[in-house]
Structure formats: structure tokens, C-alpha cells
Amino acid sequence: MIDQMTCEETFRRLDDFLDHELSASECLLVQEHLEICTICAAEFKFEAGIWSEVRAKLQRTTVPPSLREKVTRLLRDTNCSDSTEK
Amino acid sequence: MAGIKGAAKLFESNLEPILGVAYGVAFHLTHNAADAEDLVQEAAVKSFCGFHNFQADTNFKAWFLKILTNAFFKRCKKKRCEPEIVDLEENSALYLYNQTCKAGLHKVSDDPATDLLRRIDAEHITAMMKLLPSEYQIVTVLYFMDEFSYQEIAEIIDCPVGTVRSRLHRSRKILQKLLWRVAEEQGIVSKYLNAQIPKENDRPNDLRGNIQAA
């Protein structure tokens, strides 16, 4: 007897599925449901699409070229015995 | 002396590859390039001086970001940088999906999520981070800036995994609302729909007015 997930059970796992936080067996059950249910598949694809675009846009920040240099200089001039937690 | 120099080199070789993520996290937390640079530098000095406590073979990036987020928390308390309160009213996990369906986007696009998001400027998405409550913001920024698991985020911010999970899931619901708000304010959906010619069979009634008469 093979377990199958309902739409509701699948939907409840949407976030964890997208974040690769499901166990291997649960992940498989979700995938199996998505293969046969076009409605859930469309919703999951939509959600995955949003968050991958949001991620790509947020990651577009570029390190100011001067920062690397500043950090190197700062570390060179740091005397750790002087630094005290405030 | 050679030992100290060697340690400094080793530290820098660990820091160099993660500086991009560290700056990105700092930027999305402080919302300001100068403050982000300051925060990274503060974290660099603190972690450099505490480098002897870092266990080799563990995750340097997570260790560094823990120091960076701690420094941020301290600054926040000092400056009381409370974000603008966002309407936390619970909306569906499929809020954006439903809104774009209602608007007719799914009738004209095979990939409505990408088509919508590509039209929203990165600046707007960056600004949305500012609107999240601070305890959601930090989880969300860490989540988007790297491929951390819930467990790793929990360790970085010293929070139970369940808290990370629930904050992240709620934060995504809030972000969906904010994304839709921007899409409406910018007229992104209507501009997109006006530029499309829906397939004959799918053509919804409310779009007929937008299709030029032959």
C-alpha cells in the first residue's frame, strides 16, 4: 500500500518543501503528488518562482571595492589586546 | 611574530570568500551602504580577535555572521532602530498567486511569478526588508542571502529552529502582500497585461477592452 498525499497535506508542506526542509520520504510524497496534481504543481511552481527572483534581486548587492582594502588595513592595525567588549 | 602574521593570513583567507554575503547581510539589515561597511568592519575586528575560538573544520561563514548579527543587535538597541510597523494581518500563503490569478496574469503568461517579479525593481524589494518587523527581518535576510538551512539560521541568531521556521513562513506571507502592493502602485500588472495578446480560447472578458480592434 503506497501512501498518497492529499492537496491539503501537500499544501501544508509547501514552505518546507521549497526550503529543502522535508525528510526524504516526505519530499518524495510531495513530489509524487505534484506529478499528478496540476493545480498544486502550478501553485508550487509559482511560489518557487517568486522566491528565487526575490533571492536573486536581494543578492545583487555588490561589495564596495574599498571595503576589502579597509578591512585589510584595519586588521593590520588592530591590536587585539586593546579591544574590549563594551 | 610569524605566528600572528600566519593567523592573520589564515583569517583573511577565510574572510575573503564570504565578504560578499557578509556585506549583503549587513546592507539589508542596516539599509545603508556606509552603515553596512561599518558593521562588516566591526565584525571583522571582533572575529579576528576571537579567531582562536573558531573551531577549524566548522562553518566560518556561519560563525562570522553570528558575530555580525550580534553586533547589529547591539547597535539596534543603542539606536533603537525600530522598523515601520507593517500590517501583520494574516493573509493566505497563496496571496500573490490568488491576486495574480484574479488580475488575469495566469491567462497570458506561462510563468506569471517570474514575469511579475522581473518587473519589480531590486530597490523596491530591498526596501521591503525594511518594513518587516526586526525579528523577522534578520531571519529573512539570512535566508535570502545564502543557502542556510533553518538549523543554521537558528544557530547564527541563537533561536529555536521552530521560531526560525514560523518567522520565515510568516515573513513570506507579509512579503507577498508588499510585493503585490508595489506591483499595483507601479502599475506593473496593468502595463504587462496591456502588452500581451491573450490566446483566443483563454481571452478573459475584462481584457477585451485592451485588445486593439483590427
Ligand SMILES: [Zn+2]
Ligand atoms: Zn493537489
